[in-house]
Amino acid sequence: MRIAIAGAGAVGQSIARELLEGEHEVLLIERTTANYHPRLIPGAEWMLADACELASLEEAGLQSCDVVIAATGDDKVNLVVSLLSKTEFAVRRVVARVNDPRNEWLFTDAWGVDVAVSTPRMLAAMVEEAVNVGDLVRLMTLRQGQANLVEVTLPESTPLAGRRVRDLKLPVDAALVSILRGGRVIVPQADDPLEAGDEMLFVATSNVESEIRAVIHDQPE
Incomplete structure (x- = not known):
């Protein structure tokens, strides 16, 4: 895939390195000379330009990108980049970084955002996951708030130990997508048994989380 990243600060560079390891084609767009260091990530294409300017995005060939990641440290910039990417260049997938949790409500499809990633929210979720074994923790909001990625770790006393995946009577708008067990990532099958300590990942709408x-x-229920 061809992926454009707006913002080549520490976050943007880290994302670029990860994507290059996955053999993706990466374009870094940076507007300040302070963060413009092509020699640090020679495998990426670099562009010194303002990603909020339509002409810059046209020059970058954004219409050929499969994904755009708005990763600057300024929420206003990330929103503008997201909106231009979606409305002017019809980019299929737009991911935006949320720096201030108070602005999270803005990062929706109205601004062209498919996935909003809030670092403070994710850190809080990781803390909850670490201390609240057995409770449901929301990790990420997907598809403009239509669904969430939620996690629960089965406690030692779980009544589900030994039962099969098929025995879970999940609500209609919920799906078990993965089980993390030790160092393994398990794609759940109907006959797979559940064990204490399993970290279960679900995609579900907010209204069925209690179920x-x-x-x-x-x-x-």
């Missing part, structure tokens, strides 16, 4: 919680604790 998932009831299923995990084997309690009728």
Whole structure:
């Protein structure tokens, strides 16, 4: 895939390195000379330009990008980049960094954002996940708030130990997408048994999260 990243600060550079390792084609767009260091990531294409300017994005060939990542440290810039990417260049997938959680409500499809990534929210979720074993933790909002990625770690006393995936009576708008067990990533199959300590990842709408919680604790909703 061809992926454009607006913002070549520490965050943008880190994302670029990860994507290059995945053998993607990466374009870094940076407007300040202070962060413009092509020698640091020679495998990426670099462009010294303002990603908020339509002419710059046209010159960058944004219409040929599969994904745009707005990763600057300025939420206003990230919103403008997202909107231009989606409305002017019809980029299929736009991911935007949220720097200030108070602005998170703006990062929706109205501004061209497909996925909003809030570092403070993710850190808070990781803390909750670490200390609240057995409780449902929301990790990320997907598709403009239509669904969430949620996680629960089965406690040692879980009543689900030994049961099969098929035994989970999940609500309609929820899907178990992965089970993390030790160092393994398991794509759940109907006959797979559940074990204490399993980290279960679900994609679900907000209104059924309480039903998932009831299923995990084997309690009728």
